[in-house]
Amino acid sequence: MAHSKDEVLAGLAALVNDETGVPVENVVFGKSFADDLDIDSISMMTIVVNAEEEFGVKIPDDKVSELVTVDDAVDYIVSAQS
Amino acid sequence: MTQPALRQSVGSPFTRILAVGAARGDLVVTNDDIAGPIDSSDEWIRQRTGVITRTRASQTLSAADLATAAATEAITKAGISPSEVGAVIIATISNTVQTPSMAALVADRIGATPAAAYDISAACAGFCYGIAQADALVRSGAARYVVVVGAEKLSDIAKPTDRTISFLLGDGAGAVVIGPADEPGISSTVWGSDGGKWDSVGMDRPLREAFDDPEGEYPTLRQDGQTVFRWAVWEMAKVAQQALDDAGITSSDLAAFIPHQANMRIINEFAKQLAVPESVVIARDIETTGNTSAASVPLAMHRVLEEHPELSGGYALIIGFGAGLVYAAQIVRLP
Numbered sequence: 001m002a003h004s005k006d007e008v009l010a011g012l013a014a015l016v017n018d019e020t021g022v023p024v025e026n027v028v029f030g031k032s033f034a035d036d037l038d039i040d041s042i043s044m045m046t047i048v049v050n051a052e053e054e055f056g057v058k059i060p061d062d063k064v065s066e067l068v069t070v071d072d073a074v075d076y077i078v079s080a081q082s
Numbered sequence: 083m084t085q086p087a088l089r090q091s092v093g094s095p096f097t098r099i100l101a102v103g104a105a106r107g108d109l110v111v112t113n114d115d116i117a118g119p120i121d122s123s124d125e126w127i128r129q130r131t132g133v134i135t136r137t138r139a140s141q142t143l144s145a146a147d148l149a150t151a152a153a154t155e156a157i158t159k160a161g162i163s164p165s166e167v168g169a170v171i172i173a174t175i176s177n178t179v180q181t182p183s184m185a186a187l188v189a190d191r192i193g194a195t196p197a198a199a200y201d202i203s204a205a206c207a208g209f210c211y212g213i214a215q216a217d218a219l220v221r222s223g224a225a226r227y228v229v230v231v232g233a234e235k236l237s238d239i240a241k242p243t244d245r246t247i248s249f250l251l252g253d254g255a256g257a258v259v260i261g262p263a264d265e266p267g268i269s270s271t272v273w274g275s276d277g278g279k280w281d282s283v284g285m286d287r288p289l290r291e292a293f294d295d296p297e298g299e300y301p302t303l304r305q306d307g308q309t310v311f312r313w314a315v316w317e318m319a320k321v322a323q324q325a326l327d328d329a330g331i332t333s334s335d336l337a338a339f340i341p342h343q344a345n346m347r348i349i350n351e352f353a354k355q356l357a358v359p360e361s362v363v364i365a366r367d368i369e370t371t372g373n374t375s376a377a378s379v380p381l382a383m384h385r386v387l388e389e390h391p392e393l394s395g396g397y398a399l400i401i402g403f404g405a406g407l408v409y410a411a412q413i414v415r416l417p
Contacts, residue, residue, distance in 0.1 A: 040130060042347050045308045049316055061309040 002081040003055060008074045015050045019043050031070045057081055091223030097216075098267020099417045100162075100227075100259045103155025104384035105148040106371055107139035107237075107253035116249055119242040127249055132346020136252035136372025138237045145176050146184050148255035149233035150191045152380070156229065157192065159417075160259040164193035167259075168225025171215060172201050173208025173232045173376035175405070176239055180289075184233060194229065205283075206342045206404025207273070208232060208376035209256070213400070213412055214271035216260035231257040232376035239285070241302035247283070248303065250345060252372025256380020258417070266415075269329035272321050273410035282309045284405045310407075314348045318403050318411075319355040325399060325411035336362045337396025337416060338386050342403055343368035343378035363390055375404065387416060 003011065013027035022037050033039040039047070044067075048059050051073070057080035059067075067073045112135050113124040127133060139148065149172055157164055170189040177184045185199035204211040209232035216228035233255035240248035260268070283305035292301055322341075326333060333339075339358050341349055346368055353364050365382035374381060379400050387394060394416055401411035 041308050042130065042311050042345075045311050046315075046351065049312060061306075061312065064308055 003078070005074055005078055008055060008077050009070070011054050012047075012051060012070070012073060012077070015047050015054060019046050019050070027070055029071050029074070032068055033070070033073075034068070051077060055081060093219075093221045093223030093226075094262030095221065096263040096266050097220045097260055098263035098415050100261045101156045101159035101417050102380055102384045102387065103152040103157075103159065103257045104381050105151035105155075105255045106381065107137035107148070107235075108143055109138045109140060110135050111138050113249070116242065120245045120249060122245070122249070130347065131250050132349075132366070132369055133250060133372055135370050136250070137254055137370070139235050139253040144178065145174060145233045145235040145253070145255065146187050146191070148235070148253065149184060149188045149231045149257065152233070152255040152257035153188060153192050153229050153231050156257040156259045160227070160261065162227055162259065162261070167192075167194035167197045167227050167229050169198040169216070169219055169228045170194050171199075171212045171228065171230050173204060173212045173230070174201055174234055175203065175205050175208070175375055176234045176236055177201060178238070185231075188231065192229070198225070204376070204402075204404075204408050204410070205406060206344065206375045206378065207402035207406070207408045207410045209379045210271070210400055210402035210410035210412060211273065211408070213258075213260065213268065213414070214273060214410060217268045217271070220260055220262060227259055227261045229257060229259055231255055232374075232378070232380050234375045234377045236303070236373075236375060239302050241286075241299070244302060244304060246307055247305045250373040251303070252374045254371060254374045254377045254381050256377050256384055258380055268415075269325065269413040271410055271412050272325045272328060274321075274408070276313070276407045279309060279313065279407045282306045282313075282407065311345075311348060313407060314344055314403055315351045315355055318401060318409060319352060321403075321409055321411050322352075322356055322399060322401050325401070325413055329413040331397060331413060333357060333362065333399070334359050335397055336399055336413075337393040338363045338365065338390075338398040340365040340379055340382050340386060340398050340400045342401060343371065343382055344373055344404070363393060376402070383416070
């Protein structure tokens with residue numbers, strides 16, 4: 001079942017919190033994973049793999065570097081669901 | 083006309099690791115020592131890699147020197163004569179020449195002549211590839227004892243300004259003697275390759291380009307860290323589980339988990355994905371040795387046994403994975 005944009009954001013925020021301890025309320029649109037949330041490349045990959053399982057999508061390695069902001073990740077996951 | 087039947091060799095039905103030896107680089111290199119050229123810091127390197135210091139070898143100390151020391155310790159501890167060694171296999175990516183092999187030199191130095199001697203190019207999986215070969219050689223009767231060495235002087239092929247892998251790298255050699263056993267001591271190997279990721283970790287340019295561009299830089303190591311991390315954790319967790327299944331044991335039967343010492347973050351996530359029980363000792367030699375590619379599994383095994391001698395005789399899951407991409411895993415009885 002496809003998740004809405006808000007559902008993906010909430011799920012992603014929980015995954016980010018699990019991996020890094022960043023509070024879920026900080027994971028919002030407009031934030032950069034690296035610059036604003038201080039998430040390094042290895043943590044980002046862990047979040048990506050967990051997001052694949054959570055949302056039933058595939059996020060290829062060469063796409064991960066393009067997911068700079070929370071918006072990028074949410075938009076990619078929402079479109080990949082369909 | 084009838085032909086006489088050929089004689090084929092038959093070896094021992096079972097094999098095991100009889101002893102392990104180790105030699106680390108003679109220099110202790112701190113994160114502060116290498117942070118400058120990559121515009122980094124001790125904290126940045128520790129947080130991303132778990133490495134606090136790495137051992138590196140002086141200019142006059144070669145990978146073959148380290149291999150000789152490690153192999154000599156293993157042979158002495160195994161209680162055999164070097165002349166009984168039928169084959170010397172060295173896994174390395176840092177031999178100083180493309181030919182001849184490091185193994186032929188080391189076999190001569192340790193007195194294992196005229197043992198068969200050859201190198202394996204399987205990067206960080208090389209030692210576990212060597213275990214697979216040694217096990218097969220002893221069981222087939224091609225050799226009674228085989229010395230398997232992982233030996234690297236990675237500081238020779240690390241670029242100080244590289245931010246992808248160089249700050250992880252250390253120098254060292256670990257060696258084991260494989261021989262006949264009364265009961266199973268080495269499980270079947272789960273191994274393979276994924277050449278579709280051939281360029282995700284390896285040298286940054288071919289040798290030929292360096293020849294044609296003498297003003298340019300010598301080839302050094304680089305990696306795509308994210309691609310390697312994903313593969314090393316989630317794909318290798320499946321391989322490790324397969325090795326346990328094929329051996330007929332579960333992770334709760336293990337005394338130790340000794341993965342390639344690639345990066346502490348990989349080791350920790352790997353153990354989590356594999357659900358390694360708390361009772362199992364997890365090798366974390368990378369903290370003070372660094373990533374020594376083919377040498378890392380035997381070096382980590384040596385340290386585990388030094389720190390936990392009571393684990394001798396217990397089962398260890400060993401797994402190597404790296405450039406190729408290639409991988410190999412076994413369950414072994416610790417010497």
